[in-house]
Amino acid sequence: MSFLELAILFVFGTAVGSFLNVIIHRYCPSFFIFSRKIIGGRSHCPHCGGILRWFELVPLISFFIQGGRCRRCRARLSWQYPLVELLSGLIFVVVPFYFLGPISPISPISPISPISPIGPIGLMGLVLVIAWVLVFLTWLLIFFIDLRWFIIPNELNAAIAVLGVFITAGLALGQDFISPFSDSFLRYYALIFSPWPGQVIINHFLGALAGGAVFGLIFFLGRGRAMGLGDVKLAIVSGLAFGWPDIGLAIILSFLLGGAVAAVLLAAGMRCLRDKIPFGPIFVVAAAAIVFWGEKIIAGYFQLFSLPLG
């Protein structure tokens, strides 16, 4: 992918990020997330209600030119606006570059035939890129909505479920053209943990089952206090998108990360033991890390136990 293509994708991604900001800031649990109540109407300042002009709506740039304040009432604007725009822009650059670039997790069966834009593997690559970009955007929405409302909207979990079906179908149909273990972000380590390595449909079904079993058990044992039903659904649909064993590592990492976040918040006096901490944002960060560093994380873990040679 050329620099120009990546630059165009980034700018487009920041514009999508502006749209995601509208959803995050106007979301209200009693309305369907894509209803006109939430996404309709002109953009306005949340403080003075002034309708924003086009030059106040340029992603990233407007925020910094205005020094993070409304042009009319000088009220401080949330740092989430530029952050969401930046993250969305990065998703549009990093995910396609990761799947289609030189470090692609999908490697063709024959090293002589690189991933071409045409043919079955090119088509599968395209399906995977689009599906994963959309999964990341949905995770981004979940991160900020759960942080604010302690709710993971059903609509967003349903979107990941649909994308999970596309990812599974794309991998299953392209299976004959990619090397074994290209269907797992843990690559060859999947062999150790999966009873049916390379069985795409079984593994993705198993992933959903594992996500539901682990989080469902915590929900049941904690009587809904330790974890919400939205978290259970998120684990199920993310398990469908990931497949087994990737979802297993994502869950373990999310628990480690959750413990670390809780410890830091307690130590900093920002939360006490009885306070709730939304688990969605933590799970989303862990899951995103598995996509890019799943193989490295598991390799690093095994290295901890390897004996120094010589």
Ligand SMILES: [Zn+2]
């Ligand atoms: Zn204002």
